[in-house]
Every structure is written in structure tokens, then in C-alpha cells.
Amino acid sequence: MKKYRIRESAPAEIHEELREYPLLIRNLLHFRGISTKEDTKTFLEPSYDLDLHDPFLLFGMERAVSRILGAMQKEEFICIYSDYDHDGIPGGVLLKDFFEAIQYKNFRNYIPHRHQEGYGLNAQAVRTLAEEGVKLIITVDCGITDTEAVRVGNEFGVDTIITDHHLPPDPLPEAFAIVNPKLSPDYPFDGLCGAGVAWKLVSALMQKGDFSLPDGYEKWLLDLTGLSTIADMVPLTGENRVIAYFGLKVLRKTRRPGLRALYRVLRLDPSTLTEDDVGFSLAPRINAASRMDTPQAAFDTLAEKDPLKAYSFAENLHKLNDSRKGHTAAMVKEAKQIIKGRLKEKEILSPLIVLGSPSWRPGLLGLAANSVVEAYSRPAFLWGREGGEGLKGSCRSDGVVNVVELMRATRPGVFKEFGGHKFSGGFSVEEENIHHLDEELHKAYETFTFEDAVEEKWLDGMLTLEETDDALLSSLERLAPFGIDNPKPIFLFSGIVPEKVKLFGARKDHLELQFRKKSGEAIRAISFFAKGKNFSCGSVENIESGKSYSLVGNIERSNFGGRNEIRLRVEDILC
DSSP: OEEEEEOOOOOHHHHHHTTTSOHHHHHHHHHTTOOSHHHHHHHHSOOTTTSSOOGGGSTTHHHHHHHHHHHHHTTOEEEEEEOSSTTHHHHHHHHHHHHHHTTOOSEEEEOOOTTTTOSSOOHHHHHHHHHTTEEEEEEESOOTTOHHHHHHHHHTTOEEEEEOOSOOOSSOOOOSEEEOGGGOTTSSOOOOOHHHHHHHHHHHHHHHSOOOOOTTGGGGGHHHHHHHHHHTTOOOSHHHHHHHHHHHHHHHHOOOHHHHHHHHHHTOOGGGOOHHHIIIIIHHHHHHHHHTTOHHHHHHHHHOOSHHHHHHHHHHHHHHHHHHHHHHHHHHHHHHHHHHHHHHHHSSOOSSEEEEOTTSOGGGHHHHHHHHHHHHSSOEEEEEESTTSOEEEEEEOOSSSOHHHHHHTSOTTSOSEEEEOSSEEEEEEOGGGGGGHHHHHHHHHHTOOOOOOOEEEEEOEEOOGGGOSHHHHHHHHTTOSOBTTBOOOOEEEEEEOOSEEEEETTTTOEEEEEEEOTTSOEEEEEETTGGGOOBTTBOGGGOOTTSOEEEEEEEEEEOGGGOOEEEEEEEEEEO
């Protein structure tokens, strides 16, 4: 059950302080904790020169830079070891770009195979790299928990520089240097993504090294850094806002053939590229590569310098994503068939959904679990087989229960490993325990006490259709890029009557509502994948033209198909 509340207006003193800005913007800034002219200017007009921090404030940076410069002087073989997702792969590419730009040739990139090697720095890969002659490993977006792999490297005479942003364990790996904002008390911001840390490393190397690079070379690497910052769901505040803000500017002008090819394949207009294009179009295709067992495909697309080859790589990446969609849809369909069978037997669906198959790809389980949760409004635990051995799973929650706490409440030994947060998690299970997983999770669930779940949602104000125009949207766009800790403003549109209601898309699973302003101008409202959503007024089949509804959603600019329009993006529909 959802309950909506509209935020109170900012205090009078804030309205006075920020009187040069429109009323709505003053309120939205207040809701974000911004109350002074100085903070407002920093937020709305980030400065590249003033609002980025000295990379040498990061603990371990001085030692890391010294070791890398020393390796270059000795022509040591260096390996850039990056994670296989939308953070690690761009970070690995930008370091590759830097080494090539300074004409250092004795290096290689390495991306672990998602299913065969798993996440992070692994001992076998380190042994192989040592046998190849590698003397220095630089990690990107991984390594902070990989104590054993670092130890193996030390035994083989391989130094490791860890650049990572994940929470550090105690004790830390015995690496030559660790650069992690969460280990840096003197660094003003701890929310950088993995590629962000790698970019800081490049910035530091440029300060200390004697390279023949043009001033501002590192700015051109912000296309990849900004992409990762937006895609990795890190807070878009502080330094991340600066990186995302300028990152989008560089993405729109990028000289990178692979990105320009992706824009063509996806029919994206680079001049109007937004954080939504990054999050919903670019990032899924980078991730699709590892999900479909070929992480190198994403790396090759971003790294390729030849436009013709880049276009071929981009097309392949797009096809991999289509294949990923197909496999996920098939998995969800199979899950729903099993659930329907259970409903026929029990008539009432249990409070948890626990399903799996040895044929299900672990890399797709999270996406499938999301669909199951949306369809049945209860936590879902799905498992599959990892690379021919080992059972791994993903779980998602609708918020009624914290999935990590639920897994923690099971008896010892049920899970081999697990982790995550309230709404999302991952786990591994021994073969002998998988047949008891459903029962054990339900036993744990019964130990929880629940009150009637009420999801309270704050809204940023009420608007009419007449107020929804270009001037308003232009004002709102000044707060972009939107993301974690800087969400898109959400409004209530009360008592509006659609003149048209239709489902569209290949599977007829997207909803379009058309309204008419008093001026006669039409305005559309869109909800993608609406068939799987439970609106407050019920399913999409309940929505009729000529009937009054209230909409909860945001305002957006759409350039799809070359048509520039302002529309509403629907989050909920109330009767």
C-alpha cells in the first residue's frame, strides 16, 4: 500500500536568500538541503577547476603513482585488471587510453569471466599473469576484499595496486598500495565509483609524470568516467555531480568511435544525451556482454579506434543485449508457469517466491527476480548454475522484508555465501542444500513480525497540465543530472481525464495516456512495462478513457524519433 505526502514549502528565509530563482526551484533546492546562494551556484553551475578535489588527498595515491612511474621507467609489464560491468570496463578502457596516449606499450588489460572466474581479483588469474611476466597489477573497481589473490601475487613477485570504491574489510589485503575513498579520511568525498577512482589515478599521474600530453587531456576521459558514475548508482552529489555533469557534456561530444557507433545503433542523438540514455540504453548493453558470457565485447566496443570496426562491435553488443532480453523473458515466463502451477495446487501464493533451475543463467537472475517481484508483489529468490558448477542466486524485495536480514535469519549452513541490502541481494548454495532452500527461507520468514506495510512516498508538489510546459521543464533540467540522492522531482497531477488509453510495444506491455490541456494542446503520459506493475488503481486493464484519475510522476523531454515533446512519466495512477 502506498501513501503519498506533499513536502512543505521552504521556510521564508530560504525564499528570501534564493529569491532570484523560481519558486519551485527554491523549494526543490531546499528539499535537497541547499539553502545558500553559494551552495546553489555550486549545485547548479559546477566548476571543473573549483569543485574537484586534489587526487593526492586520497590515501595511498602518492605510493601508487610512485610505483607506476617506477614501473614505466623500468619498462615493467603492467596489467590493468578490471571488473566486468559498467563501472570496471569503462575504467579499464580509460587506463588503456592513458597508457597508449603516453606511448607506454608494455601493458595489457584483463577482465575476469563472470561465470568461470567470478567477481574480483582471483588467485588463478594472478598466477597466469605472473607466468606471462606481469610485475604490477592495477585493479579497477575490484580487489579490496581479495586478500588471497594479493597474497599469491606477492609470492610470485607481483605488486598489486588496488583502486576500488567498495567497503574495505578488516584486515585489508597486503597490496603495495590501496586507493579507495572509503579509506581516505582527508578526502572530502567518499562516494566515487570504480572508474572515478581510476580517473583520479590518471589525474594524479598527469600531475607527477613528465608526459607529452595536451593540457586538459584527462577531461576527454570524462565520457567513460561520467558513464560509469551515472550507471553505477552512486550518489550524484558532491564530486560525483561534477563528474556526471561534465561527463555528460563530454559524452555529447565524444570522439570515441565505439560510443559514437552505439549512438547510431541505438538511434540516440548525442547532442541531447541525458542520464536516462546512459542508464537505460548504454549501461545495459555494456552489462549484457558479461551477462551473456562475453565481457570482452563491451571492452572492444569502447576501446576500438577504427570507426568501421567500432560500428561492428556496437552492433554485436546490441545483439547481445537483445539476446539477454530474450533469455530473461524466457526465464520469467518459466518462473510464472511454475507459480501458476503452485496456485492451482494451493490457491493461495506463499509470501515468498523461491525458484530455480540448473539451466538459468546466474547473470540474468537479478533482472528476472525484479520482474517476478513486480508481477506478484512479494520477495523473490531465484537460483541457477554458475559455469557448470556451483549454484548461485539473486533475490529482490518489494520492501516488505529485508532480504539480507531474511537470509541471515536462516539456520547456519543454508547459504554458502550471501550479501546485499534491503531490496537486493545475492547468494550461493551448496548442491545438497538447494532442495531445502524454499522451506528454510519460509521458516525464517515466519520468525519476522510485520505491520501492515505502508510505503510512504514524498512528492515535490502539485502541478496542473497547464503548468507543464517548456519553461517549467527547462527550470527543472537545471537540477540534472538526476540519480541517487538527487532524484527527479515527482509531482501529483490531480483529477485529470485521459481522452485516449492504449498499450503499445511488441508485447503490448507499455501504457500511453493522452490528455488535453484547456488550450487544446495534447500531452502524453507514458509508463513502460506497465503490465507488470500494480498501480494504486489496479492493473492497466482497469484504466479507461473519460474517467478521472490522479497521476504521480515526473516531467521529461522526449526526442524519440526526432520528435521533441514534453510528456509525463507515470510512476503511479490513483483512482
